[in-house]
Amino acid sequence: MSRRILPDSVRATHGPKAPWLALAGGILFLLSGLLSWSYDDRILGDLSIRFYPAGIQLYAMLFGVIGVILAVLLLRRPPWLSPARGLRILGTTGIVFVVWIIASVAYQSGGLINANEGGWVALVGAVLLTLAGHLSPEVDIDVRRWPRLSSTLEIVIIVVLMAILLFTVAYTLDIQDGVIFASFLIALIGLAGGLLGTGFGGYLGFIGANNRRPLLLAAFLVAFLFPFTQDGSDANMSIATQVLIFATTALGLNIVVGLAGLLDLGYIAFLGTGAYVAAMLSSSGFATIGWKPPFVVVMLIGAATAATFGLIIGSPTLRVSGDYLAIVTLGFGEIFRLAMFNLDGNNGPDLTNGPNGIPAIPDLELLGFDFGEVHTVAGIPLGRFSNYYFVLLLLLMFVMLVFTRLNNSRIGRGWVAIREDERAAEAMGVNTFGLKLLAFSVGAFLAGLAGTIKAHQDTSVSPDQYVFLESAFLLSAVVLGGMGTVVGVLVGATILKLLPEKLREVNDYRLLVFGLLLVVMMRFRPEGLVPSKRRQLEFHEEDQELSELLQAEHLQAEHLDPEQLEPEHLQGAK
Amino acid sequence: MSAMLEVKDLEVAYGKIKAVKGISFDVNEGEVVSLIGTNGAGKTTTLRTISGLLRPTSGSIRFKGKDITTVEAHDIVQLGLAHSPEGRRIFPRLTVEENLYLGAFARKDKGIDADLEAAYELFPILRERRAQPAGTFSGGEQQMLAMGRAMMSRPQLLMLDEPSMGLSPIMMKRIMTTVTTLQQQGTTILLVEQNAQAALKRATKGYVLEVGSIVLSGTGAELLSSDDVRKAYLGED
Structure with a gap:
């Protein structure tokens, strides 16, 4: 071009x-x-x-x-x-x-x-x-x-x-x-x-x-x-863990939005579900449930609860057209926040301590490894945030694995068909409702998983962490980076979390700058920073060159290992 | 022997408007059956109901002896009933080959690649352009792709909804010849058409639909020579 x-x-x-x-x-x-x-x-x-x-x-x-x-x-x-x-x-x-x-x-x-x-x-x-x-x-x-x-x-x-x-x-x-x-x-x-x-x-x-x-x-x-380059300093590691949580959640959302093509405007609620479940089952003095299972069990319960919520709001809405889902999820996000705000014993059971939330959540302890302490590896001290960083990195790898496995499977092909033409996909024998529900609940599950770790890392949960703006930010990370790609979302999430942290000078104008950025992006590169080739074609259908490129890659891929047949190639600068 | 597809007293409504008002017809194995009629006669609605995309208000549909009236669309495809929808509905941004593979989505057996070959045999142009996004195709090529894609589910009964729509006479002939080829290869075909001449010439049996009801039926040859059909659909007086 x-x-x-x-x-x-x-x-x-x-x-x-x-x-x-x-x-x-x-x-x-x-x-x-x-x-x-x-x-x-x-x-x-x-x-x-x-x-x-x-x-x-x-x-x-x-x-x-x-x-x-x-x-x-x-x-x-x-x-x-x-x-x-x-x-x-x-x-x-x-x-x-x-x-x-x-x-x-x-x-x-x-x-x-x-x-x-x-x-x-x-x-x-x-x-x-x-x-x-x-x-x-x-x-x-x-x-x-x-x-x-x-x-x-x-x-x-x-x-x-x-x-x-x-x-x-x-x-x-x-x-x-x-x-x-x-x-x-x-x-x-x-x-x-x-x-x-x-x-x-x-x-x-x-x-x-x-x-x-x-x-x-x-x-x-x-x-x-x-973390080994940080010399024990927690300043950057704290930002890095936030980026990781944000990126992991955004990648989960990308399964819903980017792969299955469903607009979810209340995704943060699933992260919140996981976090609240972990907080309620933690050994914090403010925890509202007496049962304190090991963290692995807590993770599963948190994720499963989130997935169940996903199924409950997904099954009535996924049968109808996409606009309804956007509105219902928007509502669900707010319902979640308000429910957490009000379940303080005055109205209904005391589960969340209302606006105060659940503070003093202790650090994780897995297999005798205390996440709150500084550990020294090869002479380099690794602080509390480094410990969380490692576990979050593992989680991110897991979510990436789920993402790519699903994308390259039969299910992934079904999602492509649904995105392209839902009616035709149905006529081809694609179980459109089932596949959409699957995407929705897998997304919720992964967010719930991330939420359980987030609760311990933040040491507290409160309703005001889970406002609509957070859902909007997650969605922006997906759109900014590139729908349907892993690398894109990682880039988008890093930009959206890192820049406001580093550019404290513009912090007051954060939303203004962010809004401008999105408008400029939508004008000049609507497919995102690191788009999949197919998405690019969606936005530039008249682009003969791109269509030929796609064709060349397809033909080339026929002679390669099927493992490499992924739609999103890591692209260099164009 | 019971028919492969039996439609009995089928009624379909969009809200209060009845689009299909109690029609019955059979398709036997090895036949090419044509449903003809003008716009709004209820042909497409009938096909969409058979393939499970719409639910009838009353009546029943049996396929290979099994009642499929309330079976989900994706399960019906697995039973061996394929639907090539009106307006072709190919996936424009996917390549030809990806389109074809999606046709075999409901299958889990190992014969898919062999059927891909068969589809390429049927329409060699598809092989030539297998890596091209399907949206760049002409109408005729898209129709070939739509038929090839429907065949990828290895159906016993193939339902084609207006395959000749908007095609040049040459391309239409090509498509209709393929219908005969498929029949000879053992696929039963239910063909919906506005182009009565082309559809009836190859049909073993035909039904004429008018505003939701069957008004005439008979063999293809009978209908072609019937005065009513000649007047209404072939423009003769």
Whole structure:
């Protein structure tokens, strides 16, 4: 998909200048790192010193390095790479990056006058890079025709990339200043996009698709190693556990929404069911039920209760069209919250302590392992949140397994048929009601499971944790990331949980920013950040190229291991 | 020998409006039976009721001697009764092959791949385009896919709802020839059509429906030569 902003005549006459423009842009960016960006030395980690680049100035220099590399590539014109696309991404993100920093400097030090020459030089550089990207000819690349590496080498590449990922994540989370954090994220998108957009991204996606197992293994290894990079600090681990709970729940919701195509607006209630069951059966002094079974039993009871609620509200509504389900689930979510609010003994039985909720839920203890204590592994202390992190990671793996198994089974094919045309699916012998009910109750079950752990991790449950907004956030994570894919939901959930935590400055405007983000997404990428190919086709039916791509993959898949016949390939940057 | 499909005094209503007003007919094994009639005669409603997508207000449907009046649609497919719905209703964003596999959704045996081959034999164009999203097909190709997909459930009785709708004369001929081929291969066929000429020419038996009731019946040849049919459906006076 090529975007032509400039008219062909301009491209024809000025095209040959593009590499030099790119080179100039890259050098300006490099230079800007040596210049001062801010008159005020107290903000953004001191950008006022010349010839001694700090944080943000270093990021700018990285833009320059990539810019120069792409300029050289553009000069040599290898037929198998498209530096133009990389330059466009690099340049456009570069503009966003520089404008963001200049604006932050102006805002924090009280006036645009405080933005020094470095930012303006970088801005010119970014514009030049973008211009060069738009002037250069597009190269049609097919990564499938790139030389194949030996499988060992491919796995080495995966491992190296995952290691880079681990350190990048650890580094990113260590940035305390919200503005610097955001600028690093923008820089990361630009730098990675600039490099990968040339075609390398597609190639890496291709390598990944050919090595799904090692990739998955390496990804989980990285996730397991993450707490060891935190040196016993709980600050980031607390955020990480929240992200994990959110992601696990969102992935459960994705079975309902993304696979079976059912709109559930009260999903948070199932998480709440699990949490409340765990709280009531815990050994907290405020627990309302005297029975205290072992946690494994509690998990099963919590999940089963949630699934039962799912069946109860699903069976009357799933026979009729989807709109009713959305409204009924919306109502159920509120009923749940109000019921928890009111079951305090004054109205009905005392189960939940009403608005006070159930506090002082003790930490988990499994097989003699106390989740509340700090454990030291290989000299590195792992705190309370790390312990929960590990168990939540296992749960996430379990939910991912359920998700992919269901998706690639006969049941998954039935869901596809229901999503496509429910009437026709019925005529084909698909038990539409049964399959929809299954999706709904499996989703509820998994949320209930996550809820039981959440109760212990939060140490308390109360009705105000389970408001409609939370359901809306979960749904947004699914839509933002990409309906029907695992990776998409993980990305969506991470963005939605991590950014508000790190960007405390914009916390008051959280919903405003979030709403804007969704509107922009729906306009430019309605299929989500990491969509499945099929979803993409739903939104871009007229796209001949995409339809052919789907076809090529289908034909290629015929000659591959059936294990790899999953509809959502890990995609690189497009 | 009892008939493969026996429909008795079938009545179907949408709310207060009766679409089918007590019709009875039989389909014997190996036959091609045509139901013809104009728009709104109740043909599609009849088929949808037989395949379990609609519930009758009264009357009974027996398939291979078993009463299926209240059996769920997905169980009826498993009994060997396939329905190729009106307007083809292929899954537009799935590939041809995925569409065909979904036709075999109700089956759990090992012969599915062999039947896929059979469907490709029947319509070679489907094999050529097996990886293409079905929504990019022409009407005739979609109809072939719809028939191939219905055959994937390995039915004993295949119900086709207006397969010739919106097709060019050549494509229509192709589809109707396939109906005969399927009959020769041992599939019993219940054909619903507005195109009386094409439907009756190949039918062993035919029924004429008018506003919910059967007004005429006989062999295909009899109906074709009947003055009433010629006047009403073939535009002759």
